[in-house]
Amino acid sequence: MGAFRAALERLVPVDRVAAERAERRQLSLTKPPGSLGRLEELASRLCAIASEVPPPLPHPAAVAVFAADHGVLSQGVSPWPAEVTAQMVANFAAGGAAVNVLARQMGARVVAVDVGVASALPRAGLPVSDGDLTGGLVGAKVRRGSGDISVEDAMEASELEKALDVGAQVATLLTADGARCLVTGDMGIGSTTPSAALVAAFTGAGAAEVTGRGTGIDDSMLEQKVKVVSAALQRSGLSGPEGAARARAEPLAALAAIGGLEHAALVGFLVGGAAQRVPVLLDGVIAVSACLVAAEVAPLARDYWIAGHMSAEPGAALGLRRLGMEPLVDLGMRLGEGSGACLALPLLEAAARTLSEMATFDSAGVSEIPRS
Amino acid sequence: MGAFRAALERLVPVDRVAAERAERRQLSLTKPPGSLGRLEELASRLCAIASEVPPPLPHPAAVAVFAADHGVLSQGVSPWPAEVTAQMVANFAAGGAAVNVLARQMGARVVAVDVGVASALPRAGLPVSDGDLTGGLVGAKVRRGSGDISVEDAMEASELEKALDVGAQVATLLTADGARCLVTGDMGIGSTTPSAALVAAFTGAGAAEVTGRGTGIDDSMLEQKVKVVSAALQRSGLSGPEGAARARAEPLAALAAIGGLEHAALVGFLVGGAAQRVPVLLDGVIAVSACLVAAEVAPLARDYWIAGHMSAEPGAALGLRRLGMEPLVDLGMRLGEGSGACLALPLLEAAARTLSEMATFDSAGVSEIPRS
16 A cells, blocks of 8 residues: 555544643633634644644644646746756755745755656655655656646546655655654646646636736736636536536546646645644645645545645635635745745744743733633 | 934934845845745845845844833723733743743743833833843833823823833843844733724724724623723814824824823834834734824834734724734734734744845756746
């Protein structure tokens, strides 16, 4: 059995009793009840995930940046050339990208994972093993870029399975190596196109509604991108409400048809992290679109996932609404890589620390208001 | 001349040329233009404040928690007894309050400043001097609580001047002691009532619009609080559009009439921080209401102030809109103390670090898209 299927079998529900104990503990701390707002909900969630009150700090964190190329780029959906995917992987390995800077600030490590970059990159083979993590670059290429989803499936079923396994393996290795929180990252020129297609497929929304300007494209390229997303949905029978019913019934088939290799690895990573009982912070629209797939495959894992930030890409808001998630940070970012989610790490830590370190009314000798 | 007047004289505009240089530098970094969203604006702001590109890190930060009591508490505007103000000051000094936990996480120091607590607390006298900072508790009591603003002025002109000086002195001492970013904090049972009155006075909004549930009051207490705010506005002639014109023409007189001692100290702190050319992060509605006063007194200082978070208290949103500020964090918090603003510190640091540490297209060998 592969790493992904093994992770699915290990999943257990989060501990609701621990969440209730966390809520009771909040009432004893020196502050008006509820005055820490969403930090209090987050603290309860961390307790439920770890089954521990107060919860362990979600620290250190690890960001896995899954990188892949997209056949659909040949349809003119991005002004950036495909080579940039590989160039950025080198930038991640050298520590110069935005996600490196932000992860470093937050005390998190970054591992770039080549799950489907078109160019040649160092290759360590499959399955991913412990030693592969050390250089910050994991060679786990499943194939050289996905198929052009407007005319063909993104990948075959066997390739999908391999990519799912890569994600789950990386989650397992990072937690075994000490990560107490996982962060989704992604890199792939053209990746907002399959992301838009997945969001449309799983929400039933139209192509024009979910498709955005990605890294910043002009009106005519946006028009072309909408056509390409629409073509992918039509081709695969995943358009409109009927398509949505079909996507939810066979989520992995939809992923193989209109997703990308990094999306598949992210699904594995989301499920793998939940199986390890650590919180997984979602970055932007690529992670959200993968999460829509993962939520159908593994509903038990949903409570382990936390939306890190609100991407400026329209599919992100639509997908998060469908998932019932409210993001922690909203700064108009649209870079991907895991950069937005990194900014949410201190908020998670703050939720854990306030619950665990604040004085109680008793210990500090502070008067309480009479409870009604 | 007092510390506040001296700070007013030292104010200089932020450096717009540095902000433009920051924008140009952003374009050379390995990311699509604008993709870091508000982090890019923030980075420019930090450069303008420090007149340096890339900017110095806003680290370490220092939180000054100005504490005072409010005569208006006798009108039944809060279920908490006044003793809690002093008890919480002791909690700050012992490191057990929410702001201590969050500041510790962010590497920031906390100094509690008794500028008008009703109970006896250690007193170091005025002016505040360097040695007073070391224990984490500064005794700078101007008077024992403010007057009941529904029937009398909060303070006399000479007391106002002393409180303004305390704030400015604390800002100067903290920056002299190495703080590269100042954070506003506040503590005072009943403080959301004068805050609501100030927001109403400076925006022209009605009492019911600006008055919120503070630490969590019931409907009948809220009704009473609205009446009290309304009475304060009527008494002082600061109600409605005419009152707003008057408040803006004589902002310090309005502050003395319907504010609080911590509000006055915060005005001094905001101006003092700007005079030291460091960013000052605003916490919730108490800071916002003080900022409305400070912005009229010292328009040059405005560009040094950054809204840390959106408090759940209605006056915060109204005040920030009037100030043209958009907060960085929005997590439904309503605790005060500086707790919300502390959560924005990593975002400021992230803005500075991305601009200073990211690789450029040239240095990383990443292809650029042709500029149009």
